Amino acid sequence: MELSQLETFLTVVAERSFSRAAIRLHRTQPAVSQVIRKLEEEIGEPLFERASRDGTLTTAGEVLRDYAERLLRLRNEAASALEEVRALERGRLTLAANEYTCLYLLPVLDEFRRLCPQISIMVQRSLASRIPDEVLRRTAEIGIVSFQPDEDQLAAIAVYADDLVFVVPPKHVLAREEQVQIRDLGAENFVAHNVASPRRKLVEESFAKHRTPLNIGVELPSLEAIKRFVATGNGVALVPALSVQTEIVRGELVSVAVPELDCSRQLWLVYRKQGTLSYAALAFLRVVRTLAEDRGTPFLYVEKKHGDEKKPDASKQSQR
Template identity: 65%
Template sequence: MDLFVLETFLAVAEERSFSRAAARLHRTQPAVSQAIAKLESELGEVLFERSSRDGTLTDAGAVLRDYAAKLLNLRSEAESALTELRELHRGKLSLAANEYTCLYLLPLLDEYRRQNPRIKIAVRRELASRIPDDVLSHSVEIGIVSFRPEDPQVKSVVVYRDELQFVVAPGHPLAKREQVSIRELGTQNFIAHNVASPQRLKVVQAFKRHKTQLHMGVELPTIESIKRFVEMSNGVALVPGLTVQSEVENGSLIQIPIPELQLERKLRLIYRRQATLSHAARAFLEVVEAYAAKKGDPFCFQSERGI
């Protein structure tokens, strides 16, 4: 049933005149009459009393009038809802991140909320390895990962450059050193993350190249627990710099450079390459790009070519 034809029918019913309905709709009277005849033919019912000159409805016409009004009101509501989405007065931003990449998100989400306070934000915590699948399965629109996905259907944008940092407690014997070599770390007890990662493999390989034993005496499930355990003088750790900024600034952890171990880690926003992103998601990408331009390094916004 054509909504435009229903609009014509409702205009005749409300104006109680084919000519006044035509004037209201900026159409000719024959066009209005033709539209009503088409609707009556489609429904198999007479909608207006032909003997009446004031557009009196038949019983069938009276029933249809109520439903026509409801349908046209729904159309109006749908149009208003879509307008609100375009103008970011409603909507939802869905993201996936892990414990580490969530820290990158916080200042961006703060800026996004300032600009779009009515948009609901949902960040799903997920293992980094599963985030590309979440994006491809439409579970979330945007993911944040520290590796470049191999699937050509995934588009990636580098948004932050981080480095692995060696940290110790303030009372540790190495705390006052300006730098330390890998060979000096063979006797240290490392507090490690219990989830294997490409970054961890690079560390293991670096220690092997320097013929130095890597002792991972304790493995914990979160970066937060690793930091707290190091602060309690239970060992040392290698963690992303982003995760220890506040602790290094307040002195609860000491960061010491290792010249032979300078591992950069790039954070990326990823989304489906052929996706039509929601207005909320497109607005988020605009915030990320503007934030990078304003803050500069280590923030950035660089699209990577397809694989």
């Protein structure tokens, strides 16, 4: 049973005549009769009273009319819904990020919501190491990670350039300095994340290279906790610049340059290469590109080309 057959059937019912239905459908009467005959054969019941000339329905025909109207109404509703999706008047976008990379999303989502207010957005918090797999398993359409993933099935776009910054509380003696050397930090009490990361390893190697101890006195489970703890005067920290922009502007934390520490990195947007992105996801990518064009560095939009060399593993962010 096809929808086109049901359309012909309902037209005959509405016109109460095979000949008038044929005119309305721009078909010949024999063609209309053939469609109804085939439909009756598939159902196994006559649909019209043969003795009647006004298209009177049989009991089976009455039952089919109700279902045919509902099916065609559903088809029209589906077509309308799909048009709304294309017009970004409805839809859902699922993103995966961790505590850190979610901060990059905030200005992007602000612009996206302004342009596409009808799109529902869900940002699920995930471990960085699991985000590529979540995208591949389709539990998220787009992921934001702080390392270039190894999976060949993923497309990757560099979207933000970030640095590691040294922050101290406003009353700290180093808060008055524009920059310090690593050797000046040997006596400082550092507050760090309690999950080891390749970036932390880079920092440790830099301190070892300058024969300076890295004293980590307190380890906390989140960047937010680290920032608050340092702001209250409990030690110093090395954190992503993106994570302390607000606190530095407010004067709650002070950033002091450490020239010997070069721990810059890029944030990457990833999605399935072979997948078909939703209209909402395509609109999101346009916002990401436009934001990079309008604001410039640190916002980026650099697509990873096939065959690009991987950065050293040490450039990967922690797995939190």
